[in-house]
Amino acid sequence: TACTTQTQTQIDRDxxxxxxxxxxxxxxxxxxxxxxxxxxxxIALAEKGLPYEYAEEDLMAGKSDRxxxxxxxxxxxxxxxxxxxxxxESLIIxxxxxxxxxxxxxxxxxxxYARAQARFWADYVDKKVYDCGSRLWKLKGxxxxxARAEMLDILKTLDGALGDKPFFGGDKFxxxxxxxxxxxxxxxxxxxxxEFSLPEVAPKIAAWAKRCGxxxxxxxSLYSPDxxxxxxxxxxxxxxxx
Amino acid sequence: xxxxxxxxxxxxWASPWVSRVKxxxxxxxxxxxxxxxxxxxxxDLxxxxxxxxxxxxxxxxNGKPICESVVILEYIDEAYGTTGxxxxxxxxxxxxxxxxxxxxxxxxxxxPWKVAFTADGEEEKTEGIKQMLAVVQTLEGALKECSKGKPFFGGDSVxxxxxxxxxxxxxxxxxxxxxxxxxxDIANTPLLLAWVERFTALDAAxxxxxxxxxxxxxAKTKRLRI
Numbered sequence: 001t002a003c004t005t006q007t008q009t010q011i012d013r014d015x016x017x018x019x020x021x022x023x024x025x026x027x028x029x030x031x032x033x034x035x036x037x038x039x040x041x042x043i044a045l046a047e048k049g050l051p052y053e054y055a056e057e058d059l060m061a062g063k064s065d066r067x068x069x070x071x072x073x074x075x076x077x078x079x080x081x082x083x084x085x086x087x088x089e090s091l092i093i094x095x096x097x098x099x100x101x102x103x104x105x106x107x108x109x110x111x112x113y114a115r116a117q118a119r120f121w122a123d124y125v126d127k128k129v130y131d132c133g134s135r136l137w138k139l140k141g142x143x144x145x146x147a148r149a150e151m152l153d154i155l156k157t158l159d160g161a162l163g164d165k166p167f168f169g170g171d172k173f174x175x176x177x178x179x180x181x182x183x184x185x186x187x188x189x190x191x192x193x194x195e196f197s198l199p200e201v202a203p204k205i206a207a208w209a210k211r212c213g214x215x216x217x218x219x220x221s222l223y224s225p226d227x228x229x230x231x232x233x234x235x236x237x238x239x240x241x242x
Numbered sequence: 243x244x245x246x247x248x249x250x251x252x253x254x255w256a257s258p259w260v261s262r263v264k265x266x267x268x269x270x271x272x273x274x275x276x277x278x279x280x281x282x283x284x285x286d287l288x289x290x291x292x293x294x295x296x297x298x299x300x301x302x303x304n305g306k307p308i309c310e311s312v313v314i315l316e317y318i319d320e321a322y323g324t325t326g327x328x329x330x331x332x333x334x335x336x337x338x339x340x341x342x343x344x345x346x347x348x349x350x351x352x353x354p355w356k357v358a359f360t361a362d363g364e365e366e367k368t369e370g371i372k373q374m375l376a377v378v379q380t381l382e383g384a385l386k387e388c389s390k391g392k393p394f395f396g397g398d399s400v401x402x403x404x405x406x407x408x409x410x411x412x413x414x415x416x417x418x419x420x421x422x423x424x425x426x427d428i429a430n431t432p433l434l435l436a437w438v439e440r441f442t443a444l445d446a447a448x449x450x451x452x453x454x455x456x457x458x459x460x461a462k463t464k465r466l467r468i
Contacts, residue, residue, distance in 0.1 A: 100335070113321070115317070
């Protein structure tokens with residue numbers, strides 16, 4: 001299969017990586033190439049123009065000492081190290097970047113109510129999309145049909161939340177957009193496993209996905225839908241699913 | 243700027259998520275109208291205010307609804323930034339740590355607790371208890387790290403993590419009777435035990451938390467789904 005994890009040499013040569021040199025502000029991101037949670041952080045860092053060192057964790061091979069030291073509680077990526085201190089959980093990392101770099105472009109609006117709305121929808125994406133999507137490709141029969149129905153409901157709800165705005169953030173790409181954009185690379189897989197068409201189910205989300213893909217921060221952080229689909233195939237093999 | 247500032251809280255008396263919001267409002271010295279909800283017969287106000295999740299708590303501020311306890315807590319801290327004490331720390335890294343522990347509590351504590359409470363099989367129940375106690379042990383470490391010898395997760399004063407865990411206190415105090423095990427003990431979690439004493443003595447806790455006996459009775463009769 002074409003889709004294996006990348007070696008460090010591949011990453012160094014990969015135009016998607018900002019380069020192995022550490023950022024002047026001492027930011028290091030422990031990540032896994034296809035992780036939508038890690039991609040949120042890559043997108044946010046790019047939107048904010050913050051340089052950082054990308055450090056790939058080969059999760060298919062197990063968890064490194066470095067990762068276990070940085071995130072002993074959850075043992076997961078992404079982890080953002082700032083001058084050596086770890087920040088864990090992707091949405092917490094995004095909020096940390098807002099707080100720690102107040103002069104960089106903000107993803108959250110300034111109005112408290114608008115911020116609450118943004119946090120609500122980012123939380124919704126977090127609670128719903130990945131888990132439901134995983135059930136779509138992991139399960140068969142009735143449980144899969146249930147996952148499919150849930151996925152359609154989730155996408156329709158998000159479609160309604162987006163409405164006629166260009167981004168969830170309004171005119172500007174914002175917090176919810178950064179939180180959800182990585183999943184645009186997974187839509188193709190959800191469509192195939194769920195047997196539905198996104199433009200039919202959630203046309204505004206489909207248009208939004210295209211718009212996101214045109215942004216450099218998103219384009220440089222995401223892998224193609226085909227690569228994601230192949231990766232899922234790999235995961236299924238690993239878990240002995242078929 | 244003239245005009246009233248209207249806060250309305252939709253909740254249920256037993257809900258720990260609602261208790262969190264009550265705690266925050268009390269700590270900030272904010273007055274609000276509390277409206278008890280019947281979740282078996284959901285009100286129009288609840289359904290229009292929280293169409294996505296249809297759950298409590300919902301805080302309605304001058305007619306605008308905010309949902310999800312953690313989102314509400316951050317909103318209260320930001321909308322009332324100059325009123326009363328700050329709930330979150332000011333330092334960015336400390337804020338990230340506080341958010342991490344609140345997220346940890348929500349991700350890891352509730353599920354095994356529920357298993358310990360509702361499991362029919364002995365093996366499943368034992369596993370739930372084991373996982374819950376492991377989480378509590380981690381929180382003991384978190385308290386040590388965050389408090390740095392001071393009374394609360396927030397330091398000298400009650401903060402975000404205190405409120406998030408504090409909201410669950412009545413359930414935690416009822417755990418021995420409901421789940422068959424004490425969550426805290428002097429040997430393993432001395433800091434948390436002391437924290438519980440301190441927290442329950444707060445005026446805010448007395449107002450915001452339900453009576454433990456009443457809660458235990460209610461949970462037993464309803465095999466509570468929180």
